Structures are given as structure tokens and as C-alpha cells.
Amino acid sequence: MEPQGPQTQRAQEQERERDVILRALVPVVDGIAATFGPVCEVVLHDYRRPERSVVAVAGAVTGRTVGGAMSEIGMRVLARGDAADDELNYVTRTGAGKLVKSSTMVLRDSTDAVFGALCVNVDVTEVDRARTVLAALAGTATGPSDPPATTFGDDIDSVVDALLDAHLLRQDQTWAGLDRPRRLALFRSLDERGVFAVRRAIEQTAARLGISRASAYTYLSQARATPATGADDADDTSEGARS
Structure with missing residues (x-):
């Protein structure tokens, strides 16, 4: 077997580093979801395999499962490559009608290359309903806003x-x-x-x-x-x- 060149070795080291980062974040996924309870879902993505990017998930806000695909939001982050930024506290609506506040935090290796994301989704449907009731009681109600719908699916x-x-x-x-x-x-x-x-x-x-x-x-x-x-x-x- 011929010895591997330095470029191949660097690529393998980079892959190992990314694997280590992802493994280290799995208990973080469980911990965040447990902290915020049933209204919270945390999803860990590996962008090296977009068609089955979900490598860990805790919670059931969007119904994601391990081995599932990234959402359109993940596609957008992937398209930006290493220029991608964190997207924090954006609000979308699922196909089932849930109002969800989310944050997508990109994962980078030691070369600053983006290879994944940690996503937190919080179901704020009931909070929004309570806000609407309180606003109506206070006489400060305004017309409802219509957040964009986002498709979350394993396919x-x-x-x-x-x-x-x-x-x-x-x-x-x-x-x-x-x-x-x-x-x-x-x-x-x-x-x-x-x-x-x-x-x-x-x-x-x-x-x-x-x-x-x-x-x-x-x-x-x-x-x-x-x-x-x-x-x-x-x-x-x-x-x-x-x-």
C-alpha cells in the first residue's frame, strides 16, 4: 500500500475532528431539550450528508428523526458555505400549524469551515395565543402577523x-x-x-x-x-x- 500524501492525511484529520465535535454535542442536544421541556426540540445536523443530515434529535416539535433530511433553512445555510452566519430567533410555522421560534447555529472546524449546525426549535403557539388574549383584554390587540411556513421533514x-x-x-x-x-x-x-x-x-x-x-x-x-x-x-x- 502506498503511503498517503499530506493532503489526504489533512482531509482525514479534518473528518475525524468533525466527527469528534458532533459526538461531543450529542449530550448537549439532550441537555437543552430537557432544560426547556416538551415545547423544545434540538436537532444536530451534519451537512456532509444533506439527504440525511440529522445525526441527533431530542424533543418532538417538528417531528424530526435521526437520519432525516435538512429543512429549507438548512439548505439556505449550506448554500452560503463558510460565509454562513448563525440565524437566531426567527419565527416560522410548521405544516401542522405550530408557531415555532428557532435558532440555527453553524458548526465550524478548526479551519473555520462550516460542516453542520445545531438547531433549537421552541413551540410558541400557546404563548402566542396567550399574548393575543392579553392584548385583547388590554385593548392593544393588532392584526395577526403571518410568519412564513417552513417544511420540516425527514424526506x-x-x-x-x-x-x-x-x-x-x-x-x-x-x-x-x-x-x-x-x-x-x-x-x-x-x-x-x-x-x-x-x-x-x-x-x-x-x-x-x-x-x-x-x-x-x-x-x-x-x-x-x-x-x-x-x-x-x-x-x-x-x-x-x-x-
């Missing part, structure tokens, strides 16, 4: 489908009804959200839109090579609450 396909559906819903169009600039905007939007970093996402997107895989790759290539247009700006405005 990466369901997350990709939800992103596609959300984009088409904002455009109030089917794929066939989109002109070319808006088709490119759709692929650019999915790309910026990290969808195509996931294995088989291009094939799934093509099947979902009813186009060939070759056509999907062409749209993606052209979207990456073409500057954003007004079609992108309209979509970004509607997505502002998610960032």
Missing part, C-alpha cells in the same frame, strides 16, 4: 417539492405559464437556497416540472450565468421574512 424530496410549490404559488403560475425570465428566476432562487447541493435535486426538479433532466441543467446553467432581473426582485421581496 428531502418533500422539502424540495415545498420550495417549488411556494415559488410557483408566489408567481401565481404553473411552470408552463412562466416566461423564460421567470423560469430562470425560479432556478436561480432554488440554487441560492441550496437546493441543488442536494443529491438528485436536479432530477427531482425536472420531474416535478415535467421537463427533461437536460433541460433542467440548461436552465440552471443559464440562471447562474445570467444576472438577476425584475422577476428575481419580486420573488426576493416575498422571501424577505425567511432571511
Whole structure:
């Protein structure tokens, strides 16, 4: 067997370091969830395997399980790579209607490379209802806000489908009804959200839109090579609450 080169050795050491960090955080996951009780869920992600990124979970706010996929929020963090920042105290709504306050804290190795995340999800549905009642009693009630819905699922396909559906819903169009600039905007939007970093996402997107895989790759290539247009700006405005 030939001796390994220094680059290979460094890569292996980096992988071992990341594994050690993840193992060390498993009891932290359990401890945080136990501290805050049944309204809290803590999820540990390994971004080296996006399709099954969940390596530890405690609590049941979003129904995640070990071996499950990352959410669209995780995809967005993954797309930003080492430039990703922590996302703290953002509010979303699950498909089941729960109002959830979350924080996503990126994990870095000794080279400052992002390789995972520790996510804390707190179900604030009842707190929000109590706030509404108290505001009504105090005479200070205002119209309800509508936080963005987020798909949390163990199946990466369901997350990709939800992103596609959300984009088409904002455009109030089917794929066939989109002109070319808006088709490119759709692929650019999915790309910026990290969808195509996931294995088989291009094939799934093509099947979902009813186009060939070759056509999907062409749209993606052209979207990456073409500057954003007004079609992108309209979509970004509607997505502002998610960032």
C-alpha cells in the first residue's frame, strides 16, 4: 500500500475532528431539550450528508428523526458555505400549524469551515395565543402577523417539492405559464437556497416540472450565468421574512 500524501492525511484529520465535535454535542442536544421541556426540540445536523443530515434529535416539535433530511433553512445555510452566519430567533410555522421560534447555529472546524449546525426549535403557539388574549383584554390587540411556513421533514424530496410549490404559488403560475425570465428566476432562487447541493435535486426538479433532466441543467446553467432581473426582485421581496 502506498503511503498517503499530506493532503489526504489533512482531509482525514479534518473528518475525524468533525466527527469528534458532533459526538461531543450529542449530550448537549439532550441537555437543552430537557432544560426547556416538551415545547423544545434540538436537532444536530451534519451537512456532509444533506439527504440525511440529522445525526441527533431530542424533543418532538417538528417531528424530526435521526437520519432525516435538512429543512429549507438548512439548505439556505449550506448554500452560503463558510460565509454562513448563525440565524437566531426567527419565527416560522410548521405544516401542522405550530408557531415555532428557532435558532440555527453553524458548526465550524478548526479551519473555520462550516460542516453542520445545531438547531433549537421552541413551540410558541400557546404563548402566542396567550399574548393575543392579553392584548385583547388590554385593548392593544393588532392584526395577526403571518410568519412564513417552513417544511420540516425527514424526506428531502418533500422539502424540495415545498420550495417549488411556494415559488410557483408566489408567481401565481404553473411552470408552463412562466416566461423564460421567470423560469430562470425560479432556478436561480432554488440554487441560492441550496437546493441543488442536494443529491438528485436536479432530477427531482425536472420531474416535478415535467421537463427533461437536460433541460433542467440548461436552465440552471443559464440562471447562474445570467444576472438577476425584475422577476428575481419580486420573488426576493416575498422571501424577505425567511432571511
